[in-house]
Amino acid sequence: MPTTGESCEINGVLPPVITQVASMEVSEAIRFLSRQGFSGKLISADSYKIDYRTMDAGPLKSDSCKVCGQGIYELLNKNNFTAVQSNCGNVYTLRFNEDIFHDNFPGDVIRQNRFVKFISYKEYEMTLFKDGRMNVYGLGDVDDANILYKEIINQVNIRV
Numbered sequence: 331m332p333t334t335g336e337s338c339e340i341n342g343v344l345p346p347v348i349t350q351v352a353s354m355e356v357s358e359a360i361r362f363l364s365r366q367g368f369s370g371k372l373i374s375a376d377s378y379k380i381d382y383r384t385m386d387a388g389p390l391k392s393d394s395c396k397v398c399g400q401g402i403y404e405l406l407n408k409n410n411f412t413a414v415q416s417n418c419g420n421v422y423t424l425r426f427n428e429d430i431f432h433d434n435f436p437g438d439v440i441r442q443n444r445f446v447k448f449i450s451y452k453e454y455e456m457t458l459f460k461d462g463r464m465n466v467y468g469l470g471d472v473d474d475a476n477i478l479y480k481e482i483i484n485q486v487n488i489r490v
């Protein structure tokens with residue numbers, strides 16, 4: 331963990347770590363879904379030192395917590411989302427209604443399949459997902475992202 335609090339945008343990610351972590355996550359998910367051998371552990375991996383540690387996450391569970399203690403997942407059923415979200419790597423995620431995927435979106439579709447469209451619009455590169463999420467690359471800041479969001483809403487005339 332960087333002590334300076336910088337993000338992966340600054341410090342980078344050691345590529346093999348991604349597949350190692352993904353592999354552990356998929357293994358745990360399979361064990362969880364099959365109800366056979368789910369560890370329930372918090373796993374810490376230091377790929378550089380080849381050091382893996384686990385911690386039993388059970389004691390962290392709180393009976394008074396709605397989510398982990400009572401199993402009430404209110405946010406999973408809510409449709410209110412943040413329209414513009416800043417991500418790592420100067421990428422912004424804009425959220426629209428899923429109808430936008432089938433509308434005539436402004437800009438040029440570079441490539442597409444049933445699930446995703448790669449779009450070039452003005453000086454921006456965009457990835458539009460079937461569920462209405464759109465990652466935009468090349469924006470300056472969150473103000474630019476909000477301006478672009480409103481511009482797209484006005485052009486496509488969609489409900490959000």
Ligand SMILES: [Zn+2]
Nearest residue numbers: 395397398399
């Ligand atoms: Zn909790």
